[in-house]
Amino acid sequence: MEPCFLTAAEAASRIRDGKLTSETLVRSCIERIEARDPQVKAWLYLDKAKAIATARELDKYPSKGVLHGVPFGVKDMIDTADMPTTYNSPVFQGYRPARDAACVGVARHSGAVILGKTDTVEFASAGRRAATRNPKNLAHTPGGSSSGSGAAVGDRQVQLAFGTQTGGSHIRPASFNGIYGLKPTWSSVSREGAKQYSNMLDTIGWYGRSVGDLALVAQAFRLHGVGEISAPDLSTLKVAVCRTPFWSKIEPAGEKALETACERLRKAGVTLVDLTLPEPFDGMAEAQTTIMMGEGKASFLDASLEFGERLHKDFHDRAHNTLGITAEQIIAAYNLAADCRKSFEALYADFDVVLTPAACGEAPEGSYNTGDHIFNGMWTLLHVPCLGIPCTTGAKGLPVGIQIVAPRLEDARLLAMATVLAPVIDLETPAWDPAA
Amino acid sequence: MSKTEPCFLTAAEAAAAMKAGTLTSETLIRSCLERIEARDPVVKAWLHVEPDLAIRQAREVDKRPVKGPLHGLPFGVKDIMDTFDMPTSYNSPSWQGHRPTRDAACVSIVRQAGAVILGKTDTVEFAFNSRKAASTNPYNSGHTPGGSSSGSGAAVGDFQVQFAFGTQTAGSHIRPASFNGIYGIKPSWGTVSREGVHMISAILDTIGWYGRSVDDLILGAQAFRLDGVEALAVPEAKGLRIGYYETPFWDQAEPGAKAAMAASVDRLRKAGAIVEEITVPAHFADLADAHMTVMWGDGRVALYDEYLHHGETIHPELRLTVEDKRGVTPKRLVEAYDFADTCRREFDAIASGYDAILAPAATGEAPKGLHTVGNWIFNGLWTLLHAPCVAIPALFGEGGLPVGIQLVGPRLSDARLLAVAKALQSIIDVNADERFRILSAA
Numbered sequence: 001m002e003p004c005f006l007t008a009a010e011a012a013s014r015i016r017d018g019k020l021t022s023e024t025l026v027r028s029c030i031e032r033i034e035a036r037d038p039q040v041k042a043w044l045y046l047d048k049a050k051a052i053a054t055a056r057e058l059d060k061y062p063s064k065g066v067l068h069g070v071p072f073g074v075k076d077m078i079d080t081a082d083m084p085t086t087y088n089s090p091v092f093q094g095y096r097p098a099r100d101a102a103c104v105g106v107a108r109h110s111g112a113v114i115l116g117k118t119d120t121v122e123f124a125s126a127g128r129r130a131a132t133r134n135p136k137n138l139a140h141t142p143g144g145s146s147s148g149s150g151a152a153v154g155d156r157q158v159q160l161a162f163g164t165q166t167g168g169s170h171i172r173p174a175s176f177n178g179i180y181g182l183k184p185t186w187s188s189v190s191r192e193g194a195k196q197y198s199n200m201l202d203t204i205g206w207y208g209r210s211v212g213d214l215a216l217v218a219q220a221f222r223l224h225g226v227g228e229i230s231a232p233d234l235s236t237l238k239v240a241v242c243r244t245p246f247w248s249k250i251e252p253a254g255e256k257a258l259e260t261a262c263e264r265l266r267k268a269g270v271t272l273v274d275l276t277l278p279e280p281f282d283g284m285a286e287a288q289t290t291i292m293m294g295e296g297k298a299s300f301l302d303a304s305l306e307f308g309e310r311l312h313k314d315f316h317d318r319a320h321n322t323l324g325i326t327a328e329q330i331i332a333a334y335n336l337a338a339d340c341r342k343s344f345e346a347l348y349a350d351f352d353v354v355l356t357p358a359a360c361g362e363a364p365e366g367s368y369n370t371g372d373h374i375f376n377g378m379w380t381l382l383h384v385p386c387l388g389i390p391c392t393t394g395a396k397g398l399p400v401g402i403q404i405v406a407p408r409l410e411d412a413r414l415l416a417m418a419t420v421l422a423p424v425i426d427l428e429t430p431a432w433d434p435a436a
Numbered sequence: 437m438s439k440t441e442p443c444f445l446t447a448a449e450a451a452a453a454m455k456a457g458t459l460t461s462e463t464l465i466r467s468c469l470e471r472i473e474a475r476d477p478v479v480k481a482w483l484h485v486e487p488d489l490a491i492r493q494a495r496e497v498d499k500r501p502v503k504g505p506l507h508g509l510p511f512g513v514k515d516i517m518d519t520f521d522m523p524t525s526y527n528s529p530s531w532q533g534h535r536p537t538r539d540a541a542c543v544s545i546v547r548q549a550g551a552v553i554l555g556k557t558d559t560v561e562f563a564f565n566s567r568k569a570a571s572t573n574p575y576n577s578g579h580t581p582g583g584s585s586s587g588s589g590a591a592v593g594d595f596q597v598q599f600a601f602g603t604q605t606a607g608s609h610i611r612p613a614s615f616n617g618i619y620g621i622k623p624s625w626g627t628v629s630r631e632g633v634h635m636i637s638a639i640l641d642t643i644g645w646y647g648r649s650v651d652d653l654i655l656g657a658q659a660f661r662l663d664g665v666e667a668l669a670v671p672e673a674k675g676l677r678i679g680y681y682e683t684p685f686w687d688q689a690e691p692g693a694k695a696a697m698a699a700s701v702d703r704l705r706k707a708g709a710i711v712e713e714i715t716v717p718a719h720f721a722d723l724a725d726a727h728m729t730v731m732w733g734d735g736r737v738a739l740y741d742e743y744l745h746h747g748e749t750i751h752p753e754l755r756l757t758v759e760d761k762r763g764v765t766p767k768r769l770v771e772a773y774d775f776a777d778t779c780r781r782e783f784d785a786i787a788s789g790y791d792a793i794l795a796p797a798a799t800g801e802a803p804k805g806l807h808t809v810g811n812w813i814f815n816g817l818w819t820l821l822h823a824p825c826v827a828i829p830a831l832f833g834e835g836g837l838p839v840g841i842q843l844v845g846p847r848l849s850d851a852r853l854l855a856v857a858k859a860l861q862s863i864i865d866v867n868a869d870e871r872f873r874i875l876s877a878a
Contacts, residue, residue, distance in 0.1 A: 102635075106744060187639065190737050200626065298626060341773075
């Protein structure tokens, strides 16, 4: 098998054991990208020679860290010192930041090879979309805003990639591309050097192809307790199935994914309970939008003033608050979120983990509509860790996943539970066919 | 009083003079540069000043039509903020000579509003309890100007520049305002973009600015389009309801802070304002601990990249935080976040019953020595509460150093708070002439 098809955890372990070099791995990924990029268009920038040189350099070292020699894609609204950062904005073409974003720095210092920059919705917010296509069907979106990161990991072009989530930009593309993704607890990974949209919401996450991949990166970021919590016995787990107050937006494929996951868990002896969230949660989707758009005023004022008509109207709308969001509305949204965080986590007294949709259904057709974040926004605002797991396919043959959710700062426990839940839920990810 | 040198003007006065055609930006900037040249060997407020660049910018602004509220006015930038045309060192030995390629969002916004960036001001390393700025208090060089916004506070206080940015994660903005006899606003959390500013805590870090009058602060607020600041209705001082709040930490107040609070109450009452003590829930006493828990917990994450990059050479205080030796557990951190949410709502409700809350801005006069930047105990709670704070100078303490107070409002009431502060400025701050007299002779 070509090394590009290995998971990050497999590749890291082979490199550690001297059975694989980083250079071989990186070359394999580059070959895969060369073959696939004309269709999938996941990358905005790729420095092949630099990636190979970095890999070769790492091969001379003893291990630098848990990601030693493993390639990493970086969403192009995250700064890199040695590659351009465009935010997929026409006004930032060729922009070269002077230093790495904190998350890129941590990945590099843990031994990752930064392969390149992945396409994104402009500023990970609005405006223009990524050129990226869904690797499973080019007529469909890979989701967004982490479009290129989701597609590249899904298409086996790179083992790991950063995404970000303000609405549903991280977990939804995980579902659309049949991959794993972790949106860690808010503020547990530094956002410094990533484009800001909403102070209260922006969260950096990562994609991989197994729970082990996600855990590897979680270790690099020292998430609390990672590596210290052992996997629980499946039969002791109590899973709360949460259809959310927004269930009316579910599509057949999304429903199938949730029901399939439940069925498989039940068969495996897992106890399932239904979770109906209390009435105040009905307002959480709107609260998320209010905060995102309201805080977007501060985040886009500088670009709005600096670039004038060259900047997409969406960002002027935010900077000038054309929605007319009031201070009272923002504060009510902050307060509702605070209430719901507390009441949500109190519910965990009765179960271990929440199982909930990761997206409405399959990836929509076309490239403008990157999908609806209705099944993500509430969780982003709750600041809770979310882990996307592939599950099944919809009527169009596109992947659909689910997500599991834990209380804030219990990322390590979520990962530990995922190591036993994922093998039960993720039964349809095909053994990769390199001829695809 | 004659303020013959333009550097002694407030920003609002200078803006008016430029509008009237009696002052050019170039003349103003040259005056500030002269003042800096004369005073910098003692005050040491600046890490980087580029006179030629500043004069070129000023001359360019003088040719342009007025673009915004800060037209031609000089601005000092705390050196944890990126500037595309000047180095940004974070006052860290690890980042000497670092040249960002883009302005921080706040710097870009004041430039777009017409400001001339004069230079970068000294700061506590990463604005987070580590190596201190070299800056001294303009009133007594044996004392600190406070910090972490040390150079910004000292430079505005010493009449070297009209405006400067500070930041506050604990008490780094309002406390130096008090120590340097100046005005400062820490706006509501989330209203000014922190992009391009070195980060410690997403839920705490707040950018603010210093000036020498409430009108100066309003000009800055206009540049940042804070809600409602375009059409301020300044009330009559008489009849305003001011909530008096010593905070649960009053036992740490020194004679300077006690005198400043007492004098403010006295002056406000004489002017016809109604001052009454506010009642807050007893658990507000836990806000100081909650604040520190959040700051250390978030700091552990924020500094990790620096730690990996620069290893054990980073400052021992930063190491304590990043190596998780501050006793913060995930459980305590979540509890602190939630407790802050509860108190925010409670304080909003209390503060909404008043035109402003009057609270201490610092424990007293600036402490002696440059090894300390003072105690943040009267500031951390407000940072955590996300409430807008406006600092106003009140008096000189027994040691001859200035002491201020702060007015505080509920979240997102910045415009209203500035309007009230404007109404109260001349009542509380009776020493503006004295400050000019002392420092113009320095």
